[in-house]
Amino acid sequence: MANAKILVVEDEAIVAKDLQYRLTKFGYTVPAIASSGEEAIDKAVEISPDLVLMDIRLKGSMDGIEAAQEIYKRLDIPVIYLTAYADENTLERAKITEPFAYLIKPFKERELQTNIEITLTKHGLERQLKVNKKWLDALLRSISDGVIASDMQELITFMNPVAENLTGWKQQEACGRNSSEIFNIANAETHNSIESPIVKVLQDGIIVSLPAETILITKQGGEIPIDDSAAPIKDDQDKITGAVLVFRDITEQKRAIEARQKQSEQEQLVVQWQEINQLKNDFLNLVSHELRSPLSNIKLMIQMIQLSPGTEEAQRYLELMEGECDRELELINDLLDLQRLESSSYPVIAPDALLLQQWLPWVIEPFQIRVQKHQQTLQLNLPSNLPPLFSDGISLERILVELLNNACKYTPAGGEIALSVRYNSSEAPAKTIIITSNSAEIPVTELPRIFDKFYRLPNADIWNQGGSGLGLSIVEKLVKQLQGSIQVESGNGWTTFTVILTDL
Structure with missing residues (x-):
């Protein structure tokens, strides 16, 4: 290692000069020569x-050792001893000081240079190792996790200080003890002991984590919830030499x-309360409008009948009263049906083979008179090779009636209503797709709420007679009960509901 500074300690001046000459020839620097132990210490501190090349036998009270x-x-x-003495006593004393070499005079130049180079290299590695060890020790002692090796x-x-505090x-007292004794862990709920992850790491050579809900039982019997992982320690040949365990107190976490x-x-309770409160308000608004209005009408009609009993006008009022009573009964039935669907007390579905080519015309027959009365058209489009649909006829009929009823209410005079069916067997399970469309557009902003309970489109009463806002909610829940799905789209003057069903 060129340019290395070497202190020569030799009380023989001629020998010292000879060493200085040789070292300079090797490319080293000799900034000083000391002839006694005391002077050697002073020079070493100074330069x-x-x-240090040290002769063991020096003049004065302090020898080279x-x-x-x-x-x-x-x-x-680092120190290399250069001496003419090789007796056992001197050698044993020298070994205590951990010299890097011990050369017996006379020695060869090449031998001296080789030992110097080896010493400088070895000491440099040892110094770096000490620095790394101090750095690692400081790191392990300063991190917030416990570390056990x-x-x-x-x-x-x-064990680092955090591990000491936690366990x-x-x-000093833990070193040499079994890791399971120091790192005593158990399940937080059952308090059953858990095997130390160090055991599995040493057996399998893999990184191991603790199961959830693990507690550390301290030396004093305390319990601390922890999270940790253990990993193998390997040497340069990838051979396992031990294990390291890193763990932390997760009490605050x-x-x-x-x-x-x-x-x-x-927050969820607040949201639920707000939703319930909104539902209550919607229900009260519905009751105040849908129940009070027909009752007021019925009361007025009764008064009119009392003024002109037995007349044609009285008969007309009786018919109107019957219609209002039907509205009241329909609303009450919708409320009861919705409550049953939400509480899973709706009648159990009874799957049957529905021949849609025959069944659907029968379902829509009552609507033909209604659409003609409102100058609307109702088209039914069915493929010729439609297989039977195994589903609950009562529930499916209710779904179609509600959808067609909405279509009739919101389609303007002269508008169109269409009911069509498609069968898709290209994917499993095969799907029967029922589509209702009508020539009335729903604003896009209203579509996300279309299936909400008590929800009605703005100005619904102006468009038509309105409704309870329960029909589409019932439809959505019935479709779900039939293990299907329903979608709604609106645009270009049309609104389309698509019901997708599979055989039950």
Whole structure:
């Protein structure tokens, strides 16, 4: 290692000069020569050399071994002993100071240079290793997670301060103990013991995480909810030499989650309360309008009949009263049906083979007179090879009646209403698609609420007689009960409801 600074410690001046000459020839720098142990320490402190060549036998009260020990302790500078003495006593004393080499005089130049290069390289690696170790130690001690390391026998070899605080064990008393004793974990609900993840890591050589709801039982018997993972420690040959466990106290995290859940539940309750309150208001508005209006009409008609009993006019009022009573009964029945559908107490569906070519004309027959009266047209389009549909006829009839009833109400005079069926067998299960269309457009902004309870289109009463706002809600729930789906589209002067059904 060229340009390395080497301190020569030799009390023989000629030998020292010879060493200086040789080292300079090798490309090293010799900034100073010391002849005693005390002087060697002073020079080392002053110039901070990269290496010290130390003669063991020096003049004065301090020999080379003592001087080398003091230099290494103060400055962490590597020392190579150059000595003519190879007796056991001197060798044993020298070994205590951990020298990097021990050369017996006389030695060859190449031998000296080789030992210097090896020493400088080895010391550089050791110094870097110490720096890395200090950095790693500082890192492990400063992170907020607990860290525990074990060897291949599951014995604890390291614990950082966080791990000490969480487990209640100090590193000094934990080292050498089995990891399961120090890292004692159990299920939070059952308190059944859980095997230490270190065991599985050492067996399988994989990263292991703790199951949910795990608690750490401390040395003092306390319980701390934790989350963790364990991983194998491997050497350069990818051989497992131990395991490291990283864990954390999640008490605050669980409290935060519980607080968020509680807040979310409260917010949901507020939303539900608002929805219920809105439904209540909608219901009250409906009742005040749909129930009060017919009753007021009936009361007025009774008064008119009392003024002219037995006349044709009285008979007409009786017919009107019958119509208002039918409206009241229809509303009450819709409310009851919706309540049954929402509470799953609606009559159980009874699948039957419906021959739609014969069945649908029968369903729409009552509407033919109605559309003619309003100068509308009702078209039925059926394919010739339509297979039977296995479904509940009563529920499907109610669905179609509600859709056609809406179509008749909102289609203007001279408008068109169409009912068509398609059969799609290209995908499983095969689907029967029933489509109702009418020449009346619904604003796009109103479509998202079209199936809401009590919802009616703005100005519905101006367009026609209006309704309870329950028909399409009942339709949606009946379609769902038949395990189907319903979609609505509106544009270009048309509104289309598409019901997709499969055999039950």
